[in-house]
Amino acid sequence: MALKGADILKSLPKTNCKECGFPTCFAFAMKIATGGAKLDQCPHINPESKAELEALLAPPMKLVTIGTGDKAMVIGEEEVLFRHEKSFFRETAIAILLSDDEEPGVIDEKLRKIQGFHFERIGQKLNVNLVAVSHDSQDKGKYTSLVKKAMEFTDMPLLLVSCETEALLEAAALCARRRPLVYPITKENVGAALPKLKELKLPVGVWAKSLEELAGVTAQLQAEGIEEMVLDPGSKNMLEAVRDQTLIRRSALKKGFRPLGYPTMAFPCFMYSDKFKEALAAAACIAKYAGIVVLNQVDERFLLPVLVQRFNIYTDPRRPMTVEEKAYEILNPDENSPILISTNYALDYFIVSGAIEEAGIPAYLAIKNTDGLGVLAAWTSGKFNGEAIAEFIKKFGIENKVKHRKLIIPGVARKLKGELEEELPGWEIILGPQEASEIPKFLAEKWSV
Amino acid sequence: MSYEPPLEKYTVSIREVAWGPAAKLKKIGGENTLPFHYFEGALPNPAGLAMEILDVRPESWSPIVLEPFEDVVSDPVRWARKCIDVYGAEALCLRLVSTDPMGMNKSAGEAAEMAKKVADAAGVPLIVWGTEAEEKDAEVLVEVAKACSGGNLLLGPVVKGNYPDVSKAALEHGHAIVAQASMDANLTKELNIALCKSFPPDRIVVDPTSSALGYGFEYTYSIIERIKQFGLFDKDKMMLMPILADVAADCWRAKEAKESKEQGILWEAITGISFLLAGANLLVVRHPESYRLIREMIMEC
Ligand code: SF4
Numbered sequence: 001m002a003l004k005g006a007d008i009l010k011s012l013p014k015t016n017c018k019e020c021g022f023p024t025c026f027a028f029a030m031k032i033a034t035g036g037a038k039l040d041q042c043p044h045i046n047p048e049s050k051a052e053l054e055a056l057l058a059p060p061m062k063l064v065t066i067g068t069g070d071k072a073m074v075i076g077e078e079e080v081l082f083r084h085e086k087s088f089f090r091e092t093a094i095a096i097l098l099s100d101d102e103e104p105g106v107i108d109e110k111l112r113k114i115q116g117f118h119f120e121r122i123g124q125k126l127n128v129n130l131v132a133v134s135h136d137s138q139d140k141g142k143y144t145s146l147v148k149k150a151m152e153f154t155d156m157p158l159l160l161v162s163c164e165t166e167a168l169l170e171a172a173a174l175c176a177r178r179r180p181l182v183y184p185i186t187k188e189n190v191g192a193a194l195p196k197l198k199e200l201k202l203p204v205g206v207w208a209k210s211l212e213e214l215a216g217v218t219a220q221l222q223a224e225g226i227e228e229m230v231l232d233p234g235s236k237n238m239l240e241a242v243r244d245q246t247l248i249r250r251s252a253l254k255k256g257f258r259p260l261g262y263p264t265m266a267f268p269c270f271m272y273s274d275k276f277k278e279a280l281a282a283a284a285c286i287a288k289y290a291g292i293v294v295l296n297q298v299d300e301r302f303l304l305p306v307l308v309q310r311f312n313i314y315t316d317p318r319r320p321m322t323v324e325e326k327a328y329e330i331l332n333p334d335e336n337s338p339i340l341i342s343t344n345y346a347l348d349y350f351i352v353s354g355a356i357e358e359a360g361i362p363a364y365l366a367i368k369n370t371d372g373l374g375v376l377a378a379w380t381s382g383k384f385n386g387e388a389i390a391e392f393i394k395k396f397g398i399e400n401k402v403k404h405r406k407l408i409i410p411g412v413a414r415k416l417k418g419e420l421e422e423e424l425p426g427w428e429i430i431l432g433p434q435e436a437s438e439i440p441k442f443l444a445e446k447w448s449v
Numbered sequence: 450m451s452y453e454p455p456l457e458k459y460t461v462s463i464r465e466v467a468w469g470p471a472a473k474l475k476k477i478g479g480e481n482t483l484p485f486h487y488f489e490g491a492l493p494n495p496a497g498l499a500m501e502i503l504d505v506r507p508e509s510w511s512p513i514v515l516e517p518f519e520d521v522v523s524d525p526v527r528w529a530r531k532c533i534d535v536y537g538a539e540a541l542c543l544r545l546v547s548t549d550p551m552g553m554n555k556s557a558g559e560a561a562e563m564a565k566k567v568a569d570a571a572g573v574p575l576i577v578w579g580t581e582a583e584e585k586d587a588e589v590l591v592e593v594a595k596a597c598s599g600g601n602l603l604l605g606p607v608v609k610g611n612y613p614d615v616s617k618a619a620l621e622h623g624h625a626i627v628a629q630a631s632m633d634a635n636l637t638k639e640l641n642i643a644l645c646k647s648f649p650p651d652r653i654v655v656d657p658t659s660s661a662l663g664y665g666f667e668y669t670y671s672i673i674e675r676i677k678q679f680g681l682f683d684k685d686k687m688m689l690m691p692i693l694a695d696v697a698a699d700c701w702r703a704k705e706a707k708e709s710k711e712q713g714i715l716w717e718a719i720t721g722i723s724f725l726l727a728g729a730n731l732l733v734v735r736h737p738e739s740y741r742l743i744r745e746m747i748m749e750c
Contacts, residue, residue: 082671083671083674084675215452216450238746242486243486246486247488250455250457251452251454255455259450260452277742277745277746280715280719280742280746283722284723299711301711302711302712304705305719309719309720312662312663313667313670315667317671347664347665350663351665354702354704358509
């Protein structure tokens with residue numbers, strides 16, 4: 001909920017002394033409202049009004065940092081409810097759950113996998129982000145040693161989970177320098193936990209059975225100087241998660257309701273014992289606002305689809321996704337393989353490269369930088385016309401990769417054929433199919449050297 | 450701490466489209482709120498789920514998704530029955546692949562005969578889908594409309610280039626249609642406006658064209674959200690049609706889906722459930738397991 005210039009003006013001295021660099025207090029207020037000036041620029045504002053205004057001007061959802069160093073996970077400060085309104089900014093952190101009730105062998109295996117995880121897909125790294133260490137045994141010693149083990153084995157940020165407040169706080173102290181998220185702090189244990197939480201200054205995961213109760217606990221923590229919190233509304237299935245997450249995000253962004261102005265977390269691992277449903281719930285929570293999603297599995301066949309979905313949801317819709325300009329080698333092409341050319345609009349690249357793979361025919365896919373414009377738009381703007389493409393073909397030495405002189409161009413770019421025939425004498429320019437889905441058939445039937 | 454949950458009410462509803470034989474009439478749409486927002490509005494009809502079948506033996510399907518149908522793929526009628534009897538399909542989508550002018554190029558008459566057979570044997574709501582070759586589809590869908598007269602099918606894709614013929618036949622013979630416009634909310638609206646001059650708006654489902662996880666997913670996701678919001682938030686009457694997301698073919702074309710059964714099922718199920726969360730009212734899926742998972746996830750609550 002943005003503050004209006006007129007509201008800000010009320011707290012300014014209204015003397016129009018110009019010391020802030022603006023002609024009037026009002027002009028200054030308007031600039032502040034749009035983020036173009038800082039309150040500090042006015043030397044005359046009284047400290048109380050300044051503090052009040054600063055609180056009002058702060059982003060409606062807090063930023064929370066879990067962990068330290070390269071692998072620290074930063075969540076929060078989201079600005080919209082729907083990605084098309086602007087973008088979602090800070091990817092949901094995926095946490096993998098370890099329990100002190102699990103067999104040591106299972107734990108070791110999970111830790112090894114977590115630390116070793118590394119998916120790469122079209123130049124994008126896809127990773128899990130947190131290790132959730134859960135206290136389910138009755139044995140505090142066992143929990144402490146699992147926390148230690150997790151610290152030793154991985155350099156990832158930790159999420160400490162224990163309903164035994166004492167054990168939780170001890171574990172928190174133990175790994176405080178790793179800046180773990182401490183969970184759950186509730187209506188029941190907040191009083192007992194507060195002194196230690198204030199001392200440790202760690203981010204706090206708050207659980208409550210209703211949003212109202214959640215707001216009560218965060219207000220209490222905030223009053224004691226705890227700033228970084230992550231909210232768990234205790235959703236028990238996908239639909240409850242959609243409801244709770246939506247209401248929290250709306251309360252924060254549309255109503256400016258500070259007690260719920262924090263990133264959130266969800267536990268698909270406790271919602272479903274079926275691994276498939278757990279993954280589906282995770283995807284739903286990613287689409288619907290969760291800042292952290294906790295999963296109980298390390299099987300990459302289940303994680304990869306979730307990680308790709310997260311990547312897609314968090315792609316900035318304001319910037320067309322692009323891929324690097326170069327000649328991509330698909331299925332190990334050789335000197336007799338076809339060359340297809342397309343734009344660096346990521347969707348074009350994915351679809352065409354997918355179609356070539358489907359065809360099972362090795363090929364070069366020459367990707368020309370068009371600043372993310374698709375074929376027709378890029379042609380119109382001169383980024384994908386005969387001249388530009390001829391230059392690109394030469395610059396990348398594509399002619400040295402093959403013995404033939406045939407170039408397959410997108411079927412929608414009919415006019416390009418003539419242009420290229422002029423610009424690339426000696427080359428046969430072949431108009432490809434209109435639809436990428438027809439590429440397999442096209443290559444199978446039409447390609448020969 | 451006093452807290453009032455910020456509920457939102459909208460004054461319009463998504464149109465309700467009812468399709469299928471009278472005994473198994475399937476309604477989709479009808480909600481006056483965002484997807485799954487049971488806490489602040491009414492969603493009288495859960496999303497529809499159709500299982501895909503082809504009129505010819507699939508050529509390029511991954512073994513992972515061919516396996517559940519291996520014994521029936523050469524016979525569309527048995528295939529349809531297996532989907533219903535064994536996998537619990539409540540609706541089907543028959544693709545008339547044999548009519549592809551670049552492929553077998555079977556005649557509209559032959560295809561219509563097959564559609565009629567399948568419709569009769571299935572007895573559930575049926576989508577009949579062409580090959581997205583606009584001219585041929587017009588011929589084929591018109592023949593199907595006639596052959597299955599009164600069958601209340603959902604015929605598609607109906608596009609800018611062929612809508613007058615197909616919508617006329619659909620209206621005459623009592624079918625609903627899927628209006629398809631590619632990835633652009635304005636084109637969806639334009640086509641709806643054109644159609645509604647002679648076709649009832651509550652017999653139209655829109656298809657903004659779908660995509661798979663990792664292959665354009667985010668475009669489809671946002672276009673579905675936007676179409677729904679133009680309708681619900683802006684009360685645009687031409688944007689209140691229920692939305693189709695046909696994820697089957699795109700998902701199973703992804704190389705990741707072919708790598709393992711688990712990954713394939715999730716590729717499809719996550720794509721599908723995400724589009725339902727964005728606002729789709731009807732999904733077409735291929736694998737019986739993704740079908741079951743999506744259904745259980747959306748029904749349980
Ligand atoms: S410095 Fe402060 S008092 Fe002076 S004009 Fe600017 S806002 Fe007004």
